[in-house]
Amino acid sequence: MKVITVSGPPSSGKTSVVLKAAWEMKSDGLSVGAVKFDCLSTGDRKLYERNGVDARTGLSGSLCPDHFFVSNVEECLSWGMERSFDVLFLESAGLCNRCSPHIQGVTAVCVIDNLMGVNTPKKIGPMLKLADIVVITKGDIVSQAEREIFALKVRQANPGGSVLHVGGISGQGACELVSLLMEGEEIESISGRSLRFAMPSALCSYCLGETRIGKEHQMGSVRKICLE
Amino acid sequence: MRTTDIAVGYCLRNVRMDLLFEEHPYVRDFFDANGLPPADPCVRVEEYFSEMSPVFLEDIGFDREGLIDRLVTFIERMEDVKKGQNLSVKKVTVLGGKDKNGVPEDVRLEMKAGEIVCIVGPTGSGKSRLLADIEWMAQGDTPTGRRILIDDEKPLRKWRFSLEHKLVAQLSQNMNFVMDLSVREFVSMHAESRMVPDRRERVRTVIEQANVLAGESFSPDIPVTALSGGQSRALMIADTAFLSSSPIVLIDEIENAGINRKRAMDLLVRRDKIVLVATHDPLLALMGSQRISIRNGGIDKILQTSKEENEHMKTLEKLDGFLNRCREVLRNGESLEVLPDFSL
Numbered sequence: 001m002k003v004i005t006v007s008g009p010p011s012s013g014k015t016s017v018v019l020k021a022a023w024e025m026k027s028d029g030l031s032v033g034a035v036k037f038d039c040l041s042t043g044d045r046k047l048y049e050r051n052g053v054d055a056r057t058g059l060s061g062s063l064c065p066d067h068f069f070v071s072n073v074e075e076c077l078s079w080g081m082e083r084s085f086d087v088l089f090l091e092s093a094g095l096c097n098r099c100s101p102h103i104q105g106v107t108a109v110c111v112i113d114n115l116m117g118v119n120t121p122k123k124i125g126p127m128l129k130l131a132d133i134v135v136i137t138k139g140d141i142v143s144q145a146e147r148e149i150f151a152l153k154v155r156q157a158n159p160g161g162s163v164l165h166v167g168g169i170s171g172q173g174a175c176e177l178v179s180l181l182m183e184g185e186e187i188e189s190i191s192g193r194s195l196r197f198a199m200p201s202a203l204c205s206y207c208l209g210e211t212r213i214g215k216e217h218q219m220g221s222v223r224k225i226c227l228e
Numbered sequence: 229m230r231t232t233d234i235a236v237g238y239c240l241r242n243v244r245m246d247l248l249f250e251e252h253p254y255v256r257d258f259f260d261a262n263g264l265p266p267a268d269p270c271v272r273v274e275e276y277f278s279e280m281s282p283v284f285l286e287d288i289g290f291d292r293e294g295l296i297d298r299l300v301t302f303i304e305r306m307e308d309v310k311k312g313q314n315l316s317v318k319k320v321t322v323l324g325g326k327d328k329n330g331v332p333e334d335v336r337l338e339m340k341a342g343e344i345v346c347i348v349g350p351t352g353s354g355k356s357r358l359l360a361d362i363e364w365m366a367q368g369d370t371p372t373g374r375r376i377l378i379d380d381e382k383p384l385r386k387w388r389f390s391l392e393h394k395l396v397a398q399l400s401q402n403m404n405f406v407m408d409l410s411v412r413e414f415v416s417m418h419a420e421s422r423m424v425p426d427r428r429e430r431v432r433t434v435i436e437q438a439n440v441l442a443g444e445s446f447s448p449d450i451p452v453t454a455l456s457g458g459q460s461r462a463l464m465i466a467d468t469a470f471l472s473s474s475p476i477v478l479i480d481e482i483e484n485a486g487i488n489r490k491r492a493m494d495l496l497v498r499r500d501k502i503v504l505v506a507t508h509d510p511l512l513a514l515m516g517s518q519r520i521s522i523r524n525g526g527i528d529k530i531l532q533t534s535k536e537e538n539e540h541m542k543t544l545e546k547l548d549g550f551l552n553r554c555r556e557v558l559r560n561g562e563s564l565e566v567l568p569d570f571s572l
Contacts, residue, residue, distance in 0.1 A: 027371075114406070117406070117407075122260060129298075130289070142406055143404070143405055143464050144397050144400075145414070145415075145418045146405060148418065149407075149417055149418055152309070152421040153261075156302065157262075159301040159304075163391055170356070175370055176364050197289040198289070
């Protein structure tokens, strides 16, 4: 089974890109499954299934969505193996710009869009910088020059990965994305593999449910801002 | 990692920081993109990275070796961008595949630098797919089964994902700007990202030529977001002609854009681009030397623009001029009670 993790800021077009890619894969006779991680609510299972993709969703609720993702990724893989999909997409909630659980040896896609501003690629951490493939969306609503400038900024932030444009609405580029995704290795099990980078360090009192503000309420791993 | 990378990486480690910046000024962008601290000019690259604290590295999510490898890859990519400026293509060939019903397209379409080729066909007939096949340099691996040759040869696979080897610049119908920059800043930024030599001169040319194309002129100091539809289009066409390294320009529906279409085409062709235009506008469709008619996902016919059609161009130009003069009269707040002279 090919396993693909998909990350990216909210509303960048992750689900649309996955759906367009899945459509291309299905027309090649492949079976496709998806697990969508989200935070509070999601209607994406319906959306996936309407497009013929067997899907499950998981809500992290009060937990850090990326911690939730990595603590459940093994189970998702078993689910996919049981159903013997050819391809399994694991889509993260994309809430934190630093993290996204890219896994060593598992194809990692980061989706960002042209409307995010030219400085965004450098503001996004390992989620963008360590992805194998960066998909840029919403190219149809900006000028050619802006597309080029933005793609170059992405290239600067991630010099090693592949950068390509996909239209989440038109599907332009999805066929090309699929040929790249199908190059990834077959994954049977994910246990014992490593994340490509560590999650943010914990644990402060707010992680444990503290809501009051003030020094006396802060315990554990606390770092202070430098306002010099 | 390839052997050359290791060799480059090994040498790079011993280079002094000031020399690194001098030789590769764009390394500043790498520092900026990764939030790296300023460097002491006298230390060597390896020392600079070894001085980084584990806490800092954890914050940015990299290990030390990973960062140095990335710097090496970054320098390679940027050198590719520089080389991309010299990218030249003399001929693009499309070898037919099949249409939506699997009926073979029995065609060999050749397009040469400095040529305009038009694409006609009903909405949904597969014009965009043809453009996408060319952009992707398809090798029988897209739904149409078409193959693309560049200068009579099968293009290298790695070009597909290289931003530096982008064969195709696509001017779409929507032309909004989201960057909050003046025209001059915007074009300079584009020139900078393309590593264009003699940047100032080129930026001036782009703006000057855009003003020639646009019906109404604009100053380099106004924000790009304040440009009218016609002005944006003119700016993007001039920008593509003078800054883009892509040898093929795809234009989707340029009609009624408030620019001088003939001049726009001339500008691109003069820069030895292959201009592909999807259009139903008779004036544009006859400007091309050949016209591809698409039907049911396949290339149905390739028509050479005939002598008679070329003759009809004069009539169409007259009509177009007449309409433009009417537009001008209305724009100036005057009355159209007396029509402008048609025979001009």
